[in-house]
Amino acid sequence: MKLRWYADNSEMVGWRSAPIQDVFIFGGVIVPQDQEASIRTQIEDIKSRYGPRRAPIKWNFKDLKDLYKRQGAEELHRKLLDSSKEWRIELLRLVVAAKVTIVLAAIEAYSLERKIIKLRKQSIAQYAFSNALQRVALHSKQSGASACEVILDWPDKGDPQPFCREYASAFKDGKTIEGHPYHSGPLSGLGFSDTPMFQNIENSSLLQLADLTVGAVREYIEYSLGKRSDGLGVDLTREMKSLFYGAPKNICGWGLVVAGASDFRHKIKSRVDAELL
Secondary structure, eight states: OEEEEEEEEEEEOOTTOOSSOOEEEEEEEEEEGGGHHHHHHHHHHHHHTTSOTTOOOOSSGGGGHHHHHHTTOHHHHHHHHHTHHHHHHHHHHHHHHHTOEEEEEEEEOSOOOHHHHHHHHHHHHHHHHHHHHHHHHHHHHHTTOSEEEEEEEOOTTSOOHHHHHHHHHHHHHSBOTTOOBOTTOOGGGGTBOSSOEEEOGGGOHHHHHHHHHHHHHHHHHHHHTTSSOSOHHHHHHHHTGGGBTTTTTOOBTTTEEEESSHHHHHHHHHHHHHHTO
């Protein structure tokens, strides 16, 4: 069995009401390569009921307004935005039916100061990537996979080097950049490719599926922190609970890695343990 982990990032303001986003989320879905063609076809079949089969989508579909405007497709964007609840439900229920594995990390910045958060943003995103990658490696090892590839959305700042450096350390030495060992051992011994690969989410159906998954779980984290009431993302995360690596008893720490202040970790773990076990 060969695997691919499709991963994307997201940000949110945590429970401390920081002046800018202070919680960084990185993760997505692990997909057996022999299921990819079928899943991609099913994604496009769902899209075709609302618009073009290859139309770009995201959880926060408003983010794509400028893209559709540049393509002269503003009316299509409005149409897809109006139906976004329906196609998000269909697509994430496809995730459930496909029985992929979910791995994400949510990292809270230690500071509430805007300047420090902005200065540390890239390193926190790298840390979130490392935390999630370690669990992907363990899942790959435990499932007996012969190979695994890591597919990432092109970074927001256009600089892939933080992720490439972290990955290179994990591949060669089985350690984080800071020197902490991977319990799985080096990625090189697990059949991982020697570098992560970057794709444009606008053209990758599987990365779009990862984005939808991350978006729903982000809303569940907001809900856990008291930032929102029940909603679509919360309900869909409940439906996806069996897909988290470590489910049902060890979602936190395995499929959902949480790092930050003790209150941050406690709020999320308490909610997950109460609802997703």
